[in-house]
Amino acid sequence: MPQINILPKHIAELIAAGEVVERPASIVKEIMENAIDAGADKITLEIKRGGITYIRITDNGCGIDRENIRRAFISHATSKISTADDLNAICTLGFRGEALASIAAVSRVEVMTRTEQESVGTRYCIEGGEETVIDDAGCPKGTTLVVRDLFYNTPARMKFLKKDVSEGNAVASVVDRIALSHPEVSVRFIRDSKDVLFTSGDGKLDSAIYKVLGKDFASTLIPCDYELEGVRVSGYISKPFNARPNRMMQYFFLNDRFIKTRTGMVALEEAYKNSIMVGKFPACVLKIQIAPGAVDVNVHPAKTEVRFANEKMIFNAVYYCAKSALQQGDTRVQASFSQKVARQFMPPPTEGKQIRIYEQQLEKIKEETKPKQDFWTNTTSAEFKKEAEKPKPIVFNDNSKFEIEKNDEPNLIPCFKPTVQEPVPASETKPEPVVTAPIAEPEPVQPIAEEIQPELEPYRVIGEAFKTYI
Numbered sequence: 463m464p465q466i467n468i469l470p471k472h473i474a475e476l477i478a479a480g481e482v483v484e485r486p487a488s489i490v491k492e493i494m495e496n497a498i499d500a501g502a503d504k505i506t507l508e509i510k511r512g513g514i515t516y517i518r519i520t521d522n523g524c525g526i527d528r529e530n531i532r533r534a535f536i537s538h539a540t541s542k543i544s545t546a547d548d549l550n551a552i553c554t555l556g557f558r559g560e561a562l563a564s565i566a567a568v569s570r571v572e573v574m575t576r577t578e579q580e581s582v583g584t585r586y587c588i589e590g591g592e593e594t595v596i597d598d599a600g601c602p603k604g605t606t607l608v609v610r611d612l613f614y615n616t617p618a619r620m621k622f623l624k625k626d627v628s629e630g631n632a633v634a635s636v637v638d639r640i641a642l643s644h645p646e647v648s649v650r651f652i653r654d655s656k657d658v659l660f661t662s663g664d665g666k667l668d669s670a671i672y673k674v675l676g677k678d679f680a681s682t683l684i685p686c687d688y689e690l691e692g693v694r695v696s697g698y699i700s701k702p703f704n705a706r707p708n709r710m711m712q713y714f715f716l717n718d719r720f721i722k723t724r725t726g727m728v729a730l731e732e733a734y735k736n737s738i739m740v741g742k743f744p745a746c747v748l749k750i751q752i753a754p755g756a757v758d759v760n761v762h763p764a765k766t767e768v769r770f771a772n773e774k775m776i777f778n779a780v781y782y783c784a785k786s787a788l789q790q791g792d793t794r795v796q797a798s799f800s801q802k803v804a805r806q807f808m809p810p811p812t813e814g815k816q817i818r819i820y821e822q823q824l825e826k827i828k829e830e831t832k833p834k835q836d837f838w839t840n841t842t843s844a845e846f847k848k849e850a851e852k853p854k855p856i857v858f859n860d861n862s863k864f865e866i867e868k869n870d871e872p873n874l875i876p877c878f879k880p881t882v883q884e885p886v887p888a889s890e891t892k893p894e895p896v897v898t899a900p901i902a903e904p905e906p907v908q909p910i911a912e913e914i915q916p917e918l919e920p921y922r923v924i925g926e927a928f929k930t931y932i
């Protein structure tokens with residue numbers, strides 16, 4: 463049996479740091495989240511060389527007082543929770559007390575911070591987990607944290623970093639998510655001395671989207687806001703004809719935290735079924751708000767994956783939110799059939815009865831394609847029957863504008879030759895009881911429905927051309 467060693471503190475810290483600090487983007491995420499938890503409404507981030515050599519984050523939050531500055535860099539030291547029960551309802555972005563300790567273990571960190579109550583601030587330096595300086599500093603209220611030379615003491619980790627540009631792009635994605643999740647915070651991002659993002663912090667999600675994702679993207683969105691069973695989903699979703707080639711533009715936030723949620727993604731895409739082409743994906747910036755006790759965020763080191771107490775609730779809330787927004791805000795170019803195209807579908811002009819049959823068929827198609835109320839379990843449980851009334855009625859979108867203009871009847875010439883004969887009154891169609899020789903009697907007339915029905919196929923969206931579904 464080999465000897466079991468208790469690892470020295472600095473090695474244990476390096477191992478633990480690996481969980482939290484994977485690349486510059488992880489550092490930026492942790493420090494920006496700390497700033498938000500500290501109540502900041504202005505955050506400035508500057509990076510150089512993709513954040514590998516230099517990251518500086520300044521906030522105007524509550525600051526850290528001299529007494530607590532050392533503690534902030536000790537593992538499992540946090541001001542955000544204190545009991546096991548607190549873990550059941552986390553209301554802050556951080557809660558583990560791991561981030562600063564992990565960052566300091568693998569880089570050179572310098573902090574300048576001051577609280578409102580202090581007249582003099584503190585400058586604190588820590589390198590590879592070892593304190594080097596603690597001193598007075600003249601600084602405004604809030605915290606500035608500078609992280610230099612990431613992985614200077616762990617060359618093995620350094621090797622796994624990508625090129626500066628890729629690391630810088632990863633940082634930019636993190637900044638985008640933070641800016642979108644907290645529109646009330648003004649975020650400024652300077653990358654290699656260039657200002658690349660500056661959000662107003664006016665608290666409006668649409669202004670944040672405009673700044674972060676651009677004017678063109680913002681103009682393709684439909685607002686949505688929906689509440690179901692204590693889950694509120696709000697934000698923006700893309701119009702169906704602005705579908706994207708991938709899921710990169712699907713942003714989900716849970717209680718103002720960016721998350722990856724398969725449930726949300728599937729629910730969103732289900733809502734777009736039959737509205738967008740196969741292989742295309744909707745975009746969204748959706749905020750899900752639920753009671754903190756209904757979700758466990760303590761699942762993944764990066765805190766981006768969460769476990770919901772009831773996934774079905776989340777699914778249904780996202781689904782109905784998107785579906786009702788699509789119904790109200792879908793401004794797609796609707797299929798308006800030219801006479802030439804319409805002729806192919808139209809019944810012969812003389813057959814008023816056929817029009818009724820056609821309309822009945824269309825109703826049937828609409829009925830069949832109506833999504834079932836409970837998409838999660840595909841059941842109609844009592845609970846969901848009750849809820850069925852809540853969502854707004856779902857209209858079969860794609861053909862909703864396709865109506866038969868009965869007034870146009872005389873002008874429409876069918877492109878197929880009608881083989882249907884006029885129905886004959888029932889009395890005339892009664893077969894003769896005895897027939898000895900073939901008589902030139904008319905054949906019993908088939909009911910029109912039987913002849914026409916096989917000709918008419920249910921309409922389905924088969925493609926998209928010039929932003930029109932056909």
Ligand SMILES: Nc1ncnc2c1ncn2[C@@H]1O[C@H](COP(=O)(O)OP(=O)(O)OP(=O)(O)O)[C@@H](O)[C@H]1O
Nearest residue numbers: 496500525534540541556557558559560561562605
């Ligand atoms: N910018 C800041 N302003 C004020 N206090 C801060 C700031 N950054 C960190 N702190 C304090 O330092 C403590 C430790 O921060 P750290 O990020 O390590 O842990 P955490 O945020 O509590 O949890 P997590 O590891 O999940 O991020 C925080 O709990 C907070 O009290």
Ligand SMILES: [Mg+2]
Nearest residue numbers: 492496556561
């Ligand atoms: Mg933190």
